[in-house]
Amino acid sequence: MNLTVRRWPLVGRERELRSFASVWAEPRYSAFVICGSAGVGKTRLAEECLEGIAREGTRVGRATASRAASVVPLGAIAHLLPSGVDLSDPVQGFAAVTRKLSGPDQGQSVVLVDDMHLLDETSAVLLRQLMDARVVRIITTIRTGEVVGNAVDALVRGGNAFCVELQEFNRDEVEQVLEAVLGSRVGRRTLNTLFTASGGNALFLRELVHGAVALGTLDSRGEIWELTGGRLPSTWQLAELVKQRLATAAPQGRPVLELLALCGTVPLADAEAAATTQVVADLEDTGLIRTLSEGRRATVALAHPLYGEVLRDALPTVRGRILLKAQAERTENWGARRRDDALHIANWRLSTTGTADPALLLQGAVLARYSCDYQQAVTLLRALPHHTARSLLLLGASLFENGEPEDADEVLLQAEGLALTDKERLQAVFIRSMNLSWNCGDAADALMLNDAARTQLTGPGEQRMLRVNEGCLRLMMGEPARGLTLLDDLDEDPLQAPNLGIWLMASLLRPPVLAAVGQSRKAVDQARRAYNLRCRLNDPAPLVLFSNVAYLISLVSALNHDGDIAEARELSQRAWDELSSSRDRPLPWILLPYQQAATELLAGHIGDARRWYAESAAQCRAFQNHQMMRRVLSGLAATAALQGHVKVAEDMRREALSYPESFPPDREEYLGQAWLLAAHGRLDQARQVLADGARSAREDGWASIEAQLLTDIARLGGAAEVVHRLAELAEHGEGTLPPVRARLAAALADDKPDELLAVADELQNLGMDLLAAEAAVTASAALSRAGDDRRAAAAAGLAATCASRCQGARTPLLRAAAPTAVPLTEREREVALLAADGLASKDIAAALHLSTRTVNNHLQHVYTKLGISSRQQLLGHFHSTR
Incomplete structure (x- = not known):
């Protein structure tokens, strides 16, 4: 991938492109006008429209208006005019231009005029005549807020012109653009940083990304792009663009801009004190600042975050201190009545003098912690001259x-x-x-x-x-048993607890553990209650105040064990919305994508699960947290193996083992190893790994984890071995998952199509698409063997529908349970899968502890049952069923 290209893929403007196609098909429109602020992508969209027309064989031309060209009549479009026309008399000359361009061999032309607001009046009049004569149609861009002349205004107004206004990208559109440019997903923290810094402006976003890639601070480790280091780097092109924009401010407005660059948001009265009311109004009119309403109080901020970066870089140190000192004094003179005034004054005093009143520093640190700005709290507290225990x-x-x-x-x-x-x-x-x-x-x-x-x-x-x-x-x-017993001492009312922080941690940890031991309904109820109570706690008194996001993650974990995929997804999105708009400690950034991966793995949406495991791993690296790395990398290995990306799975598995074991239960480690073995066709070994994990989970009391591992054993050909234990877990467990897992194992063990179809419908209704697809395709094979071709086709259709949502999942059941005249035995399936993966007979024999002769006999039986005669055909058969 070459990020030095100047044109990015046109992403996020599909609606505008559709509008253009619709408008251009109507002859009554002779102008397509694209409006918007600087950098939103007007020119890029116009070029795409023009190129589409050119590909159809229409003659096209392009002109760029500018202030320099505007002083010369026809200066911007002179190169588009036919030669040999005398323009000394505009009336005669314009008529001659029209006649030449409308000749029988000419046809209608299309002209792109960039920055139409800068076009000279003469050019605008001529273009208008050519449009009225149906000689020319135009595509043009106009910067919002610019003053245009009467002739230009007449050119782009009226019923024959269609206008669209481009807005800045929203967060989702920025994510789409970044993924298209970088070739893979971008981490959520990086997305938030780039979206906030660019303000959704396409040009600013492009320069920020190019600057970060050039300096190596935006890099892809694994499958996710992440920013590293502190400040987001820029490019000189971006700095020049911002400087040009700031240069439109009158000199009297500079102090206001510098004040906002240092302080962020200030009261309107303070901005007016730094200049005058008229100067502030002019800055707002030019789009450099914006006025916000906060109740009865008006505040002012820079219109774009990048303005602050450039202003701070150019601001002399002494002048910056003078501005901050004056702002601190103004705020104190107003009485410092707002809750966050103490935090601001402490910061300003610390920046100007290197010290501040200890009480002010302490108060500011408490407020910084309450807003989750822990780094700011550390800075203020380290500035205290003397410390107490508090x-x-x-x-x-x-x-x-x-x-x-x-x-x-x-x-x-x-x-x-x-x-x-x-x-x-x-x-x-x-x-x-x-x-x-x-x-x-x-x-x-x-x-x-x-x-x-x-x-x-x-x-x-x-x-x-x-x-x-x-x-x-x-x-x-x-x-779990000992821990949950000790938590019985937990007060019902958190405000009655001698230590609110301990209560908060206990209420956070208990629901996921309850769910993992099989009490998912109780876990969901307790997680909801804990979240609702946390939302009502507004006092910043607790030293450790876990955020609302942490409680949402706890609730998502409980819902995953309960099998409520839809609500787990909904709450995950709510958690991202809260996390994206605030600073938070590292663990939520690691645990939220991890829980989303668990949701999607349960659903069988393997690509999404893999994406969230990769996100969690990226955050572990960013925060240097090794505690979760083994777990999330094992999850990555499992999902890559399920998609048939064996080399990636092997690399992830190898890296996972280089990290220390995480605290139990670590189901991902068993899943990663087992599905990698299954991808190689070693189903016996895969089942043994899962059995070991299930035994360990049972010994420690993790009933839900045990059930998941046993279910995967059933999917890998061992249904008869686990059906009774899954029935026991269903009898004693809570929620929808234990019984449906038990019914799936029983249906696979009995190979009864009616039971398989019933459980496939149930699984599909729960949103568990991969398990539904496997049950349906197995039912289809059984029906086909019984000669019921009609129902077999219907079951195959259900399987295909469910599998289409599983994002490339390639499990043994989907690969090998396609309808055949005679079913393959479990051993034949293992041998066939290994042979399809390219292993020689002697290697298959070694892997399965068989003789080479026995392997070859099994292969001959497989060939006969499948109606094929070679390994190449065997590969083709399994490829078609993957």
Whole structure:
């Protein structure tokens, strides 16, 4: 891929292209006018329209109006006029031009006029005459807000002109453009950064991407493009474009622009104090600033975030300090009445003098933490000249949530030493234990820390909270029964808990674990209640205030185990909307795509599942979080193998094993290994891996995880081996998944088409398309063998419909259960799949612990049953059924 090309794919303007095609088919329209602000893609769209016309054989021309050309009559279009025409007399000359261009061998021409608002009046009059004479049709672009002359206005108005106005791209359109340009998906954090920085402006977006790629800060590791480093790089072309735009401001407006670049949003009165009311109004008229209404208060901000970048780069340090000092004084003189004023004043004072009032710094840090700006909180707290236990607890919690575990532990240890009360000591122990378990992946050390605290903090409230904290740690260590028992001590009302942070963590961890042990309905109910309670907590008092997004992720996990795919998807999108509009700690960026991957894997939408596993892996790398890497890379391996991308799956599996084991249950590791073996045709070994995983899950009490692994054993030819255990799990489990999994295994074991079709319908209604497709295609094969061709065709149609939503899934059932005259045995299927993958008979024999002669005998039986005579035909058969 070459990102140095100047023209990007035209993505996100499909509606406008359809409008053009419709308009151009109507002869009454002689002008197609594209309006919009600078950089939204007017010229790019106009060029695409012109090229489409040229491909049809129409004669086309192009002119670009400019301020320089506008001082010369016909300067912009002179090169398009026929030679030998005397234009000294415009009336006669224009008539002659019309006659020459309308000759019998000429035909109608199409002219693109870029930046029509800059066209000179003479050119506009001539073009109008040519349009009225049906000699020329025009495609033109006009920048919104520009003043145009009367002749130009007449040219693009009226019933014969059709106008469209281009807007900036929305977030989804930016994602489409980036994927088209880069060739693969872009991480959500990177998407948010690029969308915010560009404001959806196509030209700005292009320059930002080119600058980042050129410097290597936008790179693809794995299957997702991610930005690395701090500040988003630009290009000199983009800087010049922004400078030209800012140069349209009068000199008197510069202080206002610089103030907004430094402060972001300021009250309208403060902007007017930096200049005059008229200057501020002029800046708004030229589109450099925008006025916002916040209740009864009017505020002002720059119209585009890139304006601030360029202004700050050009602003001398001393002048910047003077502006910030004046703004801090203005805000203090107004009484600093708004909630976030303390945060702003602390930042401004710190920037201008290197220090600020300690009380102001502390207040600002609390507000920064509440808005999830943990890095800002760290900056303010580190500026304190002296620390107390409370300030160190705030700093340690901010470092923990900012993903800096070593610094967090050091600070929290100091806080514990300065603590004057048991409440402060409990806070220090709690946050240290969270830091050890969540960021360092060391729940055992966290448990030792908690146990030591129980000998020191002897109050009944503290003892109860330490038991609850131990319960959370036990859950993270893979001890669900013991952990859930300890969480029975959790208060019903969070505001009655001696430590709200511990209550919040427990209410966050309990639902996913309940769901994983088979109590999915209870888990969903508790997750809903916890989320609703969290939404009502507006007091920033807790040191660790898990965000709403974290509770949505917990609820999505419970819904996945309950089999409610539709609501899990809906809540995932709500979580992205909240996460995209705010800063947050690293874990939600890792766990949200991980849970979405689980949703799509359950649905059998393998491409989407693979995309979200890749997103989660990219965020693990970005935040240097190794705790989840083995899990998500194993998920990537499983989904790649399910799509038949064996080499990718092998690479992901190899990389996954280079990371430490994550806390249980780690179903992805078993799935990655098993589906990779299945892709190679080693179904016996794949079933053994899954059986080992199911046994481990059963021993630890993870009933839902066990059921999923057993179901995959059934899909890989071992239904008879697992049908009774799945029936037991269905009898004791909650939700829709346990019984439908048990019925699927029973239908596969019995090979009864009616049962298979019934469960296929049920699975399709639940949105589990891949399992539905496998059940239906197996039913079709059974019906075909029974001679019921009509029902076999209907079942095959259902299978095809479901499989079409599975994004290239290639499972053994879909590959080998196509209707045949005589069914293949399980061993014959294994041998056939290995042979289709190119293995020689001796290699197949070694893999399956058979003799080479036995392998060849099986192959001959396969050839006879399938009506083929060679390995090449065998490959063709399985290729057609994949």
